[in-house]
Amino acid sequence: MRVGFAAAAFLGFALAACAAPNAPPASPEAVSAGAEVEQQMRDDGRAIAEAQCAACHAVGPYGASPNPAAPTFRTVLSRYRADVLEEELINGVRVAHPMPEFQFNPQGVDELIAYLESIQEAPAPQP
Numbered sequence: 001m002r003v004g005f006a007a008a009a010f011l012g013f014a015l016a017a018c019a020a021p022n023a024p025p026a027s028p029e030a031v032s033a034g035a036e037v038e039q040q041m042r043d044d045g046r047a048i049a050e051a052q053c054a055a056c057h058a059v060g061p062y063g064a065s066p067n068p069a070a071p072t073f074r075t076v077l078s079r080y081r082a083d084v085l086e087e088e089l090i091n092g093v094r095v096a097h098p099m100p101e102f103q104f105n106p107q108g109v110d111e112l113i114a115y116l117e118s119i120q121e122a123p124a125p126q127p
């Protein structure tokens with residue numbers, strides 16, 4: 001049954017070829033410590049956003065803001081430069097809008113910005 005064998009061999013080859021693009025991601029050990037720190041910062045930033053901003057803003061990668069006047073966080077950095085926003089939040093500036101006054105420590109703001117950067121629909125404009 002040479003034809004059957006050839007077909008099976010071909011099928012095996014095709015499957016192997018298909019599997020390649022879906023190769024599993026690098027093992028956790030291969031992820032650098034730096035990337036883990038980044039991930040941790042984004043997680044902490046999301047927790048801050050959920051605790052302090054989600055009453056009005058959509059803070060996740062989809063969905064509408066509970067307060068229709070508040071822009072979704074996944075688009076804010078297209079209008080705000082991350083470093084400007086960071087500075088204003090640290091200084092307790094109210095970012096030009098009617099929201100409660102926040103006081104962040106620099107680390108909290110770093111985390112919040114890292115999270116915001118990670119969810120932007122479009123890449124933030126470069127200065």
Ligand code: HEC
Pocket residue numbers: 049052053054055056057067069070071076079080085095096097098099100102112
């Ligand atoms: C009580 C509701 C409320 C809360 C809570 C709130 N915001 Fe807002 N935010 C708004 C509204 C409303 C606007 C739009 C104001 C305007 O356009 O004049 C806004 C606008 C913004 C803008 C400006 C966006 C732009 O495109 O100009 C930023 C940045 C922002 N908020 C960040 C935050 C952060 C960070 C938090 C949490 C620490 C937060 N907001 C919590 C109501 C809120």
